[in-house]
Amino acid sequence: MMFAPPAPYLLKNVSVSQVMTQVCIALVPGIAAYAWLIGPAILAQLVIASLAALLAEAVMLRVQRKPLAMFLADGSAIVTAWLIALTFPPLAPWWLVVTGTVFAIVVAKHLYGGLGQNPFNPAMVAFAICIVAFPALMSQWPVVGLQQSLIEQINIIFGFSPRLDALSSATPLDAMKTSLKLGEGSVEVPQLLANQDIFGNFAGRGWEWVAAGYLLGGLWLWQRKLISWHVPVAFIGALALISGALWLYNPAQFASPLFHLFSGGAMIGAFFIATDPVSGCTTPRGKLIFGAGAGLLAYVIRVFGGYPDGVAFAVLLMNLSAPLIDLLTQPPIFGMKDKA
Amino acid sequence: MLMNLFKFKGGVKPPTNKTQSVGLPIAPAPLPSRLAVPLHQSIGGTPRPVVQAGDHVLKGQLIGEADGWISAAVHAPTSGTVLAVEMRVQPHPSGLDALCVVIEPDGKDEWIPRATVDYKSLKPEEVRQRLQQSGVVGLGGAVFPTHGKLTASKTVAMDELVINGAECEPFITCDDLLMRERAEDVVRGIGIFRDLLQPKKVLIGIEDNKPEAAAAMRAAVAALGENFAVVQVPTLYPAGGAKQLIRVLTGKEVPAAKRSTDLGVQCFNVATAYTAWRAIAHGEPVVSRLVTLSGNVAEPRNYEVLIGTPMGELLQLARPHPDTDGIVMGGPMMGFLVPNAEVPVVKATNCLIAHSERVFPPKAPEMPCIRCGACAEACPHELQPFELYWFSRAKNFGKTQEYAIFDCIECGCCAFVCPSRIPLVQYFRFAKSEIWARERDKNAADAAKARFEFKQLRDEREKAEKAEKLAKAAAAQAAKKAAEAAAAAAAEAAPVESPAGEPAAPAPAAPVDAEKDAKRATIEAAMARAKAQREAAQVKNTEAVTIEQQREMNEIEARRAALAAAAPEAAGPDSQKAE
Numbered sequence: 001m002m003f004a005p006p007a008p009y010l011l012k013n014v015s016v017s018q019v020m021t022q023v024c025i026a027l028v029p030g031i032a033a034y035a036w037l038i039g040p041a042i043l044a045q046l047v048i049a050s051l052a053a054l055l056a057e058a059v060m061l062r063v064q065r066k067p068l069a070m071f072l073a074d075g076s077a078i079v080t081a082w083l084i085a086l087t088f089p090p091l092a093p094w095w096l097v098v099t100g101t102v103f104a105i106v107v108a109k110h111l112y113g114g115l116g117q118n119p120f121n122p123a124m125v126a127f128a129i130c131i132v133a134f135p136a137l138m139s140q141w142p143v144v145g146l147q148q149s150l151i152e153q154i155n156i157i158f159g160f161s162p163r164l165d166a167l168s169s170a171t172p173l174d175a176m177k178t179s180l181k182l183g184e185g186s187v188e189v190p191q192l193l194a195n196q197d198i199f200g201n202f203a204g205r206g207w208e209w210v211a212a213g214y215l216l217g218g219l220w221l222w223q224r225k226l227i228s229w230h231v232p233v234a235f236i237g238a239l240a241l242i243s244g245a246l247w248l249y250n251p252a253q254f255a256s257p258l259f260h261l262f263s264g265g266a267m268i269g270a271f272f273i274a275t276d277p278v279s280g281c282t283t284p285r286g287k288l289i290f291g292a293g294a295g296l297l298a299y300v301i302r303v304f305g306g307y308p309d310g311v312a313f314a315v316l317l318m319n320l321s322a323p324l325i326d327l328l329t330q331p332p333i334f335g336m337k338d339k340a
Numbered sequence: 341m342l343m344n345l346f347k348f349k350g351g352v353k354p355p356t357n358k359t360q361s362v363g364l365p366i367a368p369a370p371l372p373s374r375l376a377v378p379l380h381q382s383i384g385g386t387p388r389p390v391v392q393a394g395d396h397v398l399k400g401q402l403i404g405e406a407d408g409w410i411s412a413a414v415h416a417p418t419s420g421t422v423l424a425v426e427m428r429v430q431p432h433p434s435g436l437d438a439l440c441v442v443i444e445p446d447g448k449d450e451w452i453p454r455a456t457v458d459y460k461s462l463k464p465e466e467v468r469q470r471l472q473q474s475g476v477v478g479l480g481g482a483v484f485p486t487h488g489k490l491t492a493s494k495t496v497a498m499d500e501l502v503i504n505g506a507e508c509e510p511f512i513t514c515d516d517l518l519m520r521e522r523a524e525d526v527v528r529g530i531g532i533f534r535d536l537l538q539p540k541k542v543l544i545g546i547e548d549n550k551p552e553a554a555a556a557m558r559a560a561v562a563a564l565g566e567n568f569a570v571v572q573v574p575t576l577y578p579a580g581g582a583k584q585l586i587r588v589l590t591g592k593e594v595p596a597a598k599r600s601t602d603l604g605v606q607c608f609n610v611a612t613a614y615t616a617w618r619a620i621a622h623g624e625p626v627v628s629r630l631v632t633l634s635g636n637v638a639e640p641r642n643y644e645v646l647i648g649t650p651m652g653e654l655l656q657l658a659r660p661h662p663d664t665d666g667i668v669m670g671g672p673m674m675g676f677l678v679p680n681a682e683v684p685v686v687k688a689t690n691c692l693i694a695h696s697e698r699v700f701p702p703k704a705p706e707m708p709c710i711r712c713g714a715c716a717e718a719c720p721h722e723l724q725p726f727e728l729y730w731f732s733r734a735k736n737f738g739k740t741q742e743y744a745i746f747d748c749i750e751c752g753c754c755a756f757v758c759p760s761r762i763p764l765v766q767y768f769r770f771a772k773s774e775i776w777a778r779e780r781d782k783n784a785a786d787a788a789k790a791r792f793e794f795k796q797l798r799d800e801r802e803k804a805e806k807a808e809k810l811a812k813a814a815a816a817q818a819a820k821k822a823a824e825a826a827a828a829a830a831a832e833a834a835p836v837e838s839p840a841g842e843p844a845a846p847a848p849a850a851p852v853d854a855e856k857d858a859k860r861a862t863i864e865a866a867m868a869r870a871k872a873q874r875e876a877a878q879v880k881n882t883e884a885v886t887i888e889q890q891r892e893m894n895e896i897e898a899r900r901a902a903l904a905a906a907a908p909e910a911a912g913p914d915s916q917k918a919e
Contacts, residue, residue: 004433004666004676004677004679005702005703006433006676006765006766007670007672007673007674007676007752007755008354008672008673008674008752008755008765009668009672009693009695009700010354010355010510010672010673010700010756011755011758011761012352012354014714014757014758014759015759015760015761016707016710016760018759070705070707071707074707076710114708115708115710116707116708116709116710116711116760117708277711277712278710278711282711282713282724282726282727283724330743331722332722333595333722333723333744333747334348334587334593334595334720334721334723334747335583335593335594335595335596335597335598335721335747336595336744
């Protein structure tokens with residue numbers, strides 16, 4: 001025969017699209033909590049982002065003369081799109097989400113070579129670009145508890161209805177940070193937490209359950225062996241450690257670890273963003289360092305930095321260091337372990 | 341027997357597909373129409389053919405003599421006539437051909453006279469020699485000449501002798517049935533190895549999906565009164581890899597850079613032990629082996645097959661289905677599709693799988709690597725296959741070696757789990773071959789450089805020797821001439837009684853002149869000789885000269901001669917310069 005296919009002839013039943021599909025399934029509990037507690041707008045954003053991502057990917061694949069069907073079906077663009085939709089404000093204008101998604105797919109992914117070649121997490125690149133370029137729009141979050149129908153929210157997204165200031169609120173993290181800064185010592189964390197409009201049982205109202213949903217989905221991913229325990233444990237551990245240390249030191253000025261873990265992008269970051277295999281570390285020890293670094297930096301940026309949530313920048317900074325970390329943490333090989 | 345077993349990281353669990361071929365006992369395969377026995381069937385040197393077309397051979401007769409220490413002899417699998425010793429396509433992915441002895445069976449299957457011998461009466465070197473001459477090689481797949489592995493290290497004591505009955509690859513069941521049906525001969529063969537290596541322990545490793553084989557081996561060990569430990573190891577591919585089995589049974593990890601004997605352990609396949617026993621105790625060289633026929637066939641089964649049987653003909657015994665489109669030699673993890681159906685069964689052929697899209701669904705196209713790390717988790721040598729993949733693709737072979745590419749045993753676990761369907765093992769084979777090719781080129785270049793430098797050294801040495809010789813000869817000549825001149829001067833000066841200073845003055849000057857003259861004479865003589873030598877060696881273009889050119893040459897020659905004769909002293913340095 002002209003070309004004999006090589007061994008192995010029997011393969012495990014896995015594929016890239018299977019992996020990506022399972023990641024999307026794992027996001028569902030978080031999305032469900034989100035749609036139920038925050039608002040159904042997120043569903044529209046997911047659709048908008050997915051369509052933009054697929055279109056951008058199709059154009060880039062055509063330009064690179066790669067086969068469309070195989071790569072569009074692999075599902076990686078959908079995962080990027082969903083992560084963008086889930087980290088952007090749910091009532092963000094449609095064009096903001098589309099801009100972010102297109103930037104992620106075109107610049108952060110395809111300009112570096114496409115699937116498997118991006119040094120930075122595309123969703124986090126999109127978040128970073130948009131929060132730097134459109135800071136006002138990226139800080140307009142809805143008031144939790146306001147009952148709005150899907151249609152009303154879609155109208156806001158597409159600009160058919162005005163962006164009422166009453167709809168704009170701050171995230172719990174944002175509220176915590178700004179109040180502490182403005183209060184300058186006269187306002188204390190327990191006082192702030194009493195505000196039941198923004199804060200819930202242990203973290204942000206509504207948002208705490210969304211984070212819990214991501215935690216659930218993440219544990220399922222780990223059980224399916226799609227992610228290893230290293231990055232989530234290191235991220236959560238580092239975040240809990242530093243927030244716990246400072247909280248114990250001065251509970252009036254620093255929020256509890258529970259608050260930090262269930263606010264902002266911590267849970268989705270720990271299980272879905274920092275675990276991105278392409279831009280993260282590959283060695284087990286490297287993953288621990290990567291996760292811990294991201295958790296630590298996220299806290300530092302949140303509390304001492306200029307942005308209410310630091311997960312995106314923390315992950316991007318660790319993406320920068322990932323190749324070096326990998327180089328320095330190569331595990332020993334069978335037979336070459338004891339030098340004695 | 342309870343034993344503390346170790347684990348190796350990684351490994352995969354492909355569907356075993358073994359039950360279909362163990363239902364029936366081993367059957368002898370009928371004589372094929374032709375046998376093509378390749379001469380090169382083991383690692384190491386190619387045996388030299390000792391028969392030619394037209395010879396009549398008996399079963400077990402030597403047809404290929406071992407060439408060097410790492411080489412094993414090859415024998416005629418049945419009696420018949422040698423039709424030819426010619427190049428034939430080999431069962432190898434490359435499809436290249438090599439020298440084979442083609443035999444037409446005469447149907448009598450007549451053995452050579454076989455001698456049984458008690459190996460305990462032989463010296464260890466004699467046993468090894470017999471094994472080499474009987475063509476005993478590792479039948480687990482590596483076909484390394486067994487006699488080369490039966491010498492213990494001088495510095496490290498042999499702790500364990502590991503016998504590999506694991507047979508971890510799917511579909512293959514020949515070792516399983518060998519142990520079930522011929523356990524006692526296997527155990528006796530292990531005894532030979534035990535006596536040559538003198539280990540402290542003998543451990544026979546069998547995967548736990550083979551309870552009947554384990555029971556048969558235990559019974560044989562007990563019946564023969566040996567103290568070998570039959571140990572069941574967890575079924576996990578590739579537990580049957582030599583290094584993996586050594587790790588599971590002894591905890592020792594043997595890297596690629598070391599030999600297992602340096603860690604005090606040696607490993608042999610059960611079938612190798614069996615053939616060793618038949619060769620030593622029964623005088624039967626290796627002429628056949630057990631082959632599992634499985635895959636897209638109606639009657640999968642194990643057969644005792646003659647080496648050199650055409651594979652297509654052999655597979656017909658299992659009645660392959662019509663949609664069979666190829667033959668895989670080996671298992672689905674490490675085997676390969678043979679180039680055509682006429683290639684012969686060799687000593688390394690443990691299994692033939694009939695390939696079809698039903699049994700082995702076609703693979704999805706290769707996608708880019710997403711760095712998921714599944715391959716690193718599956719690798720039994722704890723390598724980083726994706727790093728090796730990136731570097732192999734980039735042709736950065738230095739880095740592949742830094743990441744230990746030569747520790748890769750090409751088991752296929754990484755490719756098995758890859759979600760992007762990348763044929764990782766192929767990339768590593770490419771990288772390894774490139775590294776070997778570059779090493780060969782480098783060695784050739786180094787050898788050429790060494791030769792050149794030595795030639796230069798030799799040239800200089802010869803020049804120095806020549807100069808020394810000339811100087812000596814010149815000095816001798818000068819001394820002679822000086823003596824003559826002195827004698828002549830003495831004869832002249834003797835009748836004239838002049839003051840001692842005068843004749844003394846020309847006397848020392850005469851030897852100096854005489855020396856110079858002698859030197860010049862010898863140099864001119866040498867030049868003339870050298871010129872004559874050169875002209876004799878070189879192609880002369882003076883044969884076909886025109887008359888004008890000839891006349892010119894003669895004129896030049898005449899001028900030269902005149903110059904030389906006219907001023908002898910002045911001509912000295914001049915003639916040197918002209919040269």
